[in-house]
Amino acid sequence: MTMAARTNIQLALVASLLLAAPEASAKVYVELRPRATFMAGYDDNVALDGNGADGFGQAIPGLKLDILGEHQFHVNIDCQAGLAHLAHPERFGIDQGAFASNESCLFGMKDHLDARTTTRWVGRSTYAQDPFAIAGYGLLLRPGQTHIFIGKLYGEIAHALTSTTTYEIGAAGEVLNFGSNDRGNGYVASPQMRYLVRTSNRATWDVGVREQLFFAIGSAAAEITTVDAHGNTVTTKTAGTPGGLLNEGHAALLGVTYRLTEVTNLTVRGGPLLVTGMHGSTLIPTGKVELEGVTPFAGVHLTLAHDVVIGASSAGPLVGDVAEVGMYQNLGRLEGELRAGLYRNGYINDQGAASLIGYGGEATVSWKLSNEWKVGVAALRDAQINDPYLAKVDRNVLQLRLTWERAKIGE
Numbered sequence: 001m002t003m004a005a006r007t008n009i010q011l012a013l014v015a016s017l018l019l020a021a022p023e024a025s026a027k028v029y030v031e032l033r034p035r036a037t038f039m040a041g042y043d044d045n046v047a048l049d050g051n052g053a054d055g056f057g058q059a060i061p062g063l064k065l066d067i068l069g070e071h072q073f074h075v076n077i078d079c080q081a082g083l084a085h086l087a088h089p090e091r092f093g094i095d096q097g098a099f100a101s102n103e104s105c106l107f108g109m110k111d112h113l114d115a116r117t118t119t120r121w122v123g124r125s126t127y128a129q130d131p132f133a134i135a136g137y138g139l140l141l142r143p144g145q146t147h148i149f150i151g152k153l154y155g156e157i158a159h160a161l162t163s164t165t166t167y168e169i170g171a172a173g174e175v176l177n178f179g180s181n182d183r184g185n186g187y188v189a190s191p192q193m194r195y196l197v198r199t200s201n202r203a204t205w206d207v208g209v210r211e212q213l214f215f216a217i218g219s220a221a222a223e224i225t226t227v228d229a230h231g232n233t234v235t236t237k238t239a240g241t242p243g244g245l246l247n248e249g250h251a252a253l254l255g256v257t258y259r260l261t262e263v264t265n266l267t268v269r270g271g272p273l274l275v276t277g278m279h280g281s282t283l284i285p286t287g288k289v290e291l292e293g294v295t296p297f298a299g300v301h302l303t304l305a306h307d308v309v310i311g312a313s314s315a316g317p318l319v320g321d322v323a324e325v326g327m328y329q330n331l332g333r334l335e336g337e338l339r340a341g342l343y344r345n346g347y348i349n350d351q352g353a354a355s356l357i358g359y360g361g362e363a364t365v366s367w368k369l370s371n372e373w374k375v376g377v378a379a380l381r382d383a384q385i386n387d388p389y390l391a392k393v394d395r396n397v398l399q400l401r402l403t404w405e406r407a408k409i410g411e
Contacts, residue, residue: 033064035080035405045395047092054091058084064405071112079105102128113157121155140176140312147179164198168208176310177217185217186246186315194253202259206269210251212308214277216315218243246316247277247348249308251286264293275308275317275348282348284308284319299328311345313356318345333368335376358384358393364401371407376400 037060044053062080067073084100086092103126110120127149140148156170175187194208255269270287291302302325309320324341340361360383366376380397 027070029066029068031066031068031408033066033406033408034062035064035403036061037080037401037403039399039401041397041399043395043397045393046086048393048395050394052091054089055087056084057087058082073111074109076108077105078107079103100129102126116160117157119155119157121153123151123153125149125151147177149175149177151175166196168194168196170194174310176312178312183314184312186310187215187217188310188317189213189215204257206253206255206257208253208255210249210253212247212249212251212317213245214247214249214310214315214317216243216246218315245277247275249317250274250276253286261293263295264291266291273308278316279349284348297330299326301326308348309345311356313345317348319348320345335364335366335368335374337362337364339363356384357386358382366401366403372404374403376403 037058039058039060040055041058042053042055046052046054060080060082062078065075065077067075081103082101084102085098086094089096089098105123105125107123108121110118112118127147129147140150152172152174154170154172156168158166158168160166170192172190172192173187177185179185190210190212192208192210194206196204196206198204251271251273253269253271255267257265257267259265267290268288270285273284273286275282275284286307288303288305288307291300293300303322305320305322307320308317310316311318311320321344322341323343324339326339327337329336338361340359342357342359344357346356360381362378362380364376364378366374368374378397378399378401380399382393382395384393
């Protein structure tokens, strides 16, 4: 899939969703806010193979678009493009004029279709042509990979049957593409339905079903050359991946959302999951715990999950374990963010074999110079605790950031 094709798909998706906007006679407000980030940094494992460190510079211009209308209609789009350059690219066999690039877009849309029916959509896509992984996807890359496309989309329609009961119909999708003939190229489509009952002012229970359809784009057999911890060259032969539908996941889920405080919710959801398709049928448990609290000045988000996902090692379903925490604090001119996560992928039929365990984290401190300018420092780390593919994802990055963003109207 070319960059032009990806762009056309994104624009077509946005255009189709905008057709749900209020009629021309309704009041619609449009706000455009350009922004840009300028960054200097140091990466101690540039090529993710343990062979060198270097400094880099990066410029990331972007644009935010907000469209607001009646019935709480709101569309928000946030797109940016980054260009990065190493201080000494020749050390890594890269031409002096070579730049790494990445483009990303966030999309959100919500609307009240009538007094009882609402809809919301959220999406994200990133495409990076990045031979030295500045885009920050170290845990999804293997040595030698230089391209990555990630796309995610979720949408739902909720209809209130009574003051205490609601049903939801939704669909989710995710795509991973690492360039032509890569064994990790694939996507998953996931329709789902839920029935919700509010049993008290704080608790809402839900029961539902979810289908997952795992597809592979397809790849031929190949040889992968890596370097082990002793500097020896290791060649691994990989089997080809057939294209088309590989597996299906069938889940029955029970959940509860409990309002701990006015701004904090706890959601617990899980149930049995049957995976069918290639290599037979496997029954596994799935579950997710989320804690979220948000105010204008602080926020926290905690996620613990065990589910079937797609990953970089091969197309089709993998068992994924996730433990993530994110925090945000605003103290006037001083802002701080913290993110940390532990991740594990394993095969469906033998989850203990060749599993990949990694972790990542980021800490950022920023100081607002004005309503539109801020300066900050960030420290990032990606590492794999064990890696059956002999990659050396063990990287520390330091960044100095200068960010400009046009203030909102009225600020």
